[in-house]
Amino acid sequence: MDIPRLAVTQGDVAGIGPEIIARALLEHPDLRERCAPVVVGDADAMRRGARLAGLDPDTVAVIADPADATNDPGLIELVQTGPSLGDIPLGELSAAAGDGAHRFVVRACDLAKEGKVDGIVTPPLNKAAMHLGGHPYPGHTELLAHEFGVQNFSLVLGAGDLYLFHLTTHVSLRQAIEDITPQRTDNVIALAAAFGKALGREHPRIGLAGLNPHAGENRLFGDEDADVLAPAVARAQARGIDAHGPIAADALIPQAVRGKWNLVIACYHDQGHAPFKAVYGDDGVNITVGLPVVRVSVDHGTAFDIAGKGIAREGSLVLAIERAAELAPGWHHVWDQARQVDLQA
Helix, strand or coil: CCCCEEEEECCCCCCCHHHHHHHHHHHCHHHHHCCEEEEEECHHHHHHHHHHCCCCHHHEEEECCHHHCCCCCCCEEEEECCCCCCCCCCCCCCHHHHHHHHHHHHHHHHHHHCCCCCEEEECCCCHHHHHHCCCCCCCHHHHHHHHHCCCCCEEEEEECCEEEEECCCCCCHHHHHHHCCHHHHHHHHHHHHHHHHHCCCCCCEEEEECCCHHHHCCCCCCCHHHHHHHHHHHHHHHCCCEEEEEECHHHHHHHHHCCCCCEEEECCHHHHHHHHHHHHHHHCEEEEECCCCEEEEECCCCCCCCCCCCCCCCHHHHHHHHHHHHHHHHHHHHHHHHHHHHHHC
């Protein structure tokens, strides 16, 4: 096919993943003009998801290999991965569902390594369920990095032309402060520059948020901004990267929303996620930069409270598929740049 083939993992089958996949693939036929989506998961759970979404469960077609996909907009073509999970209770933590979510991602990574898919799209998994299933990863991002064997990567929130990188993600705030090291800061600035350049911006402008209030206010509110972040920006500038900061987050992120910055680096999870979700809601996606293939995810959780009620919205998943289809053809440029950063990490 001339369009990219995408592996869409099923996420946690006790959540809304199967429902939103069914809606995205069956109610948005225009997606098939941009990509060929192939679900990696469980057929029984997928049929239940379609039925709960008010759609025909018989549209689920099991295929042996992504190469067998016809990309028929009236079908949900699925690669069966492991035993049936169709009887997993909805809206509850389940070790079996957590193990399945992990298995789907690993299989999608294997398909990407084999060159059978050009990108990965991930509906939500539940971290606690995945831990119950024996896979103690903090989340999707770290699992994907492990499967592809990369050391330097970043969770990136994207909406329109804004991309928000993170120095740290799924760790406690205390651990995040310890993890913001000179090396990590150097690496994420370099990743952001590589990503921007690969997207066609020769000298992308990067804003680094301060860790402490007012970016430390000349050490009145902590030393990390002066001792770790500012020197990293200076080193980046010396390497020809157009980096700026640290800039107080309460100034930098509103400026980015208004269009002054396209590439922003937040220091910790909620510093980036809270304002991003407040502004963009379902209009944002989650991209992992630093992998050899594009991976885009929804920007929401498993929503156990509404699983099975047929009211879950598929908008974020549709955006994730669209963004993956857009980025996949040129992702080798991103990877070529990111790999150099990874080798230096």
